Amino acid sequence: MKHPIRVATGVVCTVAAVAGIVTAANAQRRGGYNFASGKDIYEHVCQGCHMADAKGAQGAGAYPGLASNRKLQTPLYPVLIVLRGQKAMPSFSALSDEQVVEVVNYIRTNFGNSYPNAVTLDQVKGLRARAVQQQAQRPG
Amino acid sequence: MSVIADDATQSMSRRELMTLVGKVAGTAAMYQMMSSLALAANSTFDKRFSLSGAPKGASVLILGAGLAGMVAAYELQKAGYKVQILEYNNRTGGRNWSLYGGDTYTELGGITQHVQFDKGLYLNPGPWRLPYNHQGILHYCQMLGVKLESFNQANYAAYIHSQNAFGGKPQRYRTVKADFEGAVAELLSKSLQQSQLDQAVTKEDREILLQALRNWGALDQNYRYVKGRASSSRRGFDHWPGGGLDGEPTYSEPVALSDILKSGLWGEIAANDGIPEQPTLFQPVGGMGVIGRKFGELLKNVIRLNSKVVEIKQDETGVTATYVDTVKGGPPQTARGDWCVCTIPASILSQIPMNVSPAMQQAIYAIPYGASCKVGLQMKRRFWEEDEDIYGGITYTDQMNAIIAYPNTDYFSKGKGVLLGAYTFGPNASIFTSMTPQERINAAVQMGANIHPQYRTEFETGVAVAWHRVPWTLGCQGTWSEDARATHYKNICQIDGRIVLAGEHVSMIPAWQEGAVTSSIDAITRLHQRITKG
Structure with missing residues (x-):
């Protein structure tokens, strides 16, 4: 398993997380998200922008609401956005396939959404090749 | 020539030197000298930069009063253009920003923080340091009379900390560095002496390299990195040398290479070696936001605050921005210029909505914004100085807060101090952003207390800024992927009809103020050429 680290110089380094060299804690800090359920993932990752009530927010620009959002009808639409990002929204491809399944199904069945046809693990695995690497750049 | 340069530059500016060389040796020599000095520069920024000769009555509308916008306004006005700036916030500076006691800040989601810091203490939620080679931003600091002081990046007495290494006990940066380099030097020396590197190193170089390794790694006479004067002089002593009868030092025991490797702590040593991290770094006295404030005072007659741009439209003769007053409300108003420099993130x-070419529109769509969160924590006393001999600089941890940075100012003062208690990016920043401000502060305090137990009694009040919750940026900085840059970067830099973009997102130095400044200089230079030469 490889954890890409993007540093301020703009150079992408790849650190091989060989067991016993990089500690689990280090790997977690540099890598993904340590949450299992869709609810947990939403509350620790997504709500940063989409807000606790999933209604989004409005400033000089806006974050779209996910609550009662008809675009979520299409099951693979949110999967692709999570894996690839969209415009200013970064990709969240550091989420595992399982985590993507959990969080997408959570969003599609909460906040006033109740869409059938849950996303499956195979579907997410099938789209993984189209994921965009998450940039974890240390700002200046 | 070099003799003249070395002596003369002590007492005269580069411009004066050029003039002198021009008078004495003629114009050809002056140009030769100019280009040799330019080659020595560590930056694309040219201090001699100046525009002049704007067509009579020509105007430029500038969107955004951050550094890129204000550099554009200042330089274009000097060149003779009529300029005006629309700014969303009720202050100038943009991400160049400091939060002081008495300030309030409302993030997206509606939570307002009332900053409770004591007078003179502050948090820089955004940029906080000025590398020596960022000559553009340093130039404008000088121009504005912003007083600079040293910013410490590497502090050998600060810590590197891992929850799972050395029982969670923070290690001094100097001991990790000394032990890692010492052990590597010893290993290499052994390999050299056992002729294992004969193919890679000539016999002659081998002897020099052995000496160099002893020197670099603090090895003893037998090329071993062991407990003794050499290693303790790098990593520290058990009992430190001093005067008189108590002055006899006791050497400390180095940590074995295997333990250093498994600890992961080596990962932070190189973090201080990038050019932006190398000494000398600076910070403005009184907070980074001083730059944006002073620039705003200089340009106050041309800046309209509280103006939210809702549409940008160009036609054959100019550019019109439609905006709404965020305080007074009312119907949308318009501002117009012959040309437009747009620095909106x-x-x-x-x-x-903006009518630009599809290529530029696609480029604007291609930049994801990175996450980052900073937490400032006011402590009742400067325990890092009083108890631990840490004066400025940074401690690194593998906890989510990532960094504790100590104030690089007011050393030895008896009063309070504000620590940077968290500076996160990547996934951890998203997690911090999802918390309430109070939860972010609590998390930073809890994590910091694992490194400095004094937190438990000394912490007073904090403030937390998560950049994806900042209403006017929706993120920290443009995080171009290599693919997106290859496809879109040149397109976003083009003058599109009468509009040119500037800002850190239109630079190869993203997330740095230098990117904003140099992108602005580049944009207005090309714009001025287009206007004057067609």
Whole structure:
């Protein structure tokens, strides 16, 4: 398993997380998200922008609401956005396939959404090749 | 020539030197000298930069009063253009920003923080350091009379900390560095002496390299990194040398290479070696936001605050921005210029209707914005100085807060101090952003107390800024992927009809103020050429 680290110089380094060299804690800090359920993932990752009530927010620009959002009808639409990002929204491809399944199904069945046809693990695995690497750049 | 340069530059500016060389040796020699000095520069920024000769009555509308916008306004006005700036916030500076006691800040989601810091103490939620080679931003600091002081990046007495290494006990940066380099030097020496590197190193170089390794790694006479004067002089002593009868030092025991490797702590040593981290770094006295404030005072007659741009439209003769007054409200108003320098972050600009070419529009859509969160914590006393001999600089941890940075100012003062208690990016920043401000502060305090137990009694009040919750940026900085840059970067830099973009997102130095400044200089230079030469 490889954890890409993007540093301020703009150079992408790849650190091989060989067991016993990089500690689990280090790997977690540099890598993904340590949450299992869709609810947990939403509350620790997504709500940063989409807000606790999933209604989004409005400033000089806006974050779209996910609550009662008809675009979520299409099951693979949110999967692709999570894996690839969209415009200013970064990709969240550091989420595992399982985590993507959990969080997408959570969003599609909460906040006033109740869409059938849950996303499956195979579907997410099938789209993984189209994921965009998450940039974890240390700002200046 | 070099003799003249070395002596003369002590007492005269580069411009004066040029003039002198020109008078004495003629114009050809002056140009030769100019280009040799330019080659020595560590930056694309040229201090001699100046525009002149704007067509009579020509005007430029500038969107955004951050550094890129204000550099553009200042330089274009000097060149003779009529300029005006629209700014969303009720202050100038943009991400150049400091939070002081008495300030309030409302993030997206509606939570307002009332900053409770004591007078003179502050948090820089955004940029906080000025590398020596960022000659553009340093130039404008000098121009504005912003007083600079040293910013410490590497502090050998600060810590590197891992929850799972050395029982969670923070290690001094100097001991990790000394032990890692010492052990590597010893290993290499052994290999050299056992002739294992004969193919890679000539016999002659081998002897020099052995000496160099002893010197670099603090090895003893037998090329071993062991407990003794050499190693303790790098990593520290058990009992430190001093005067008189108590002055006899006791050497400390180095940590074995295997333990250093498994600890992961080596990962932070190189973090201080990038050029932006190398000494000398600076910070403005009184907070980074001083730059934006002073620039704003200089340009106050041309800046309109509280103006939210909702549409940008160009036609054959100019550019019109439609905006709404965020305080007074009322119907949308318009501002117009013959040309437009737009410094609105791509995160916002991607949501504003603007008639530019598809290539530029796609470029604006191609920039994801990175996450980052900073937490400032006021402590009742400067225990890092009083108890631990840490004066400024940074401690690194593998906890989510990532960094504790100590104030690089007011050393030895008896009063309070504000620590940077968290500076996160990547996934951890998203997690911090999802918390309430109070939860972020609590998390930073809890994590910091694992390194400095004094937190438990000394912490007073904090403030937390998560950049994806900042209403006017929706993120910290443009995080171009290599693919997106290859496809879109040149397109976003083009003058599109009468509009040119500037800001850190239109630079190869993203997330740094230098990117904003140099992108602005580049944009207005090309714009001025277009206007004057067609």
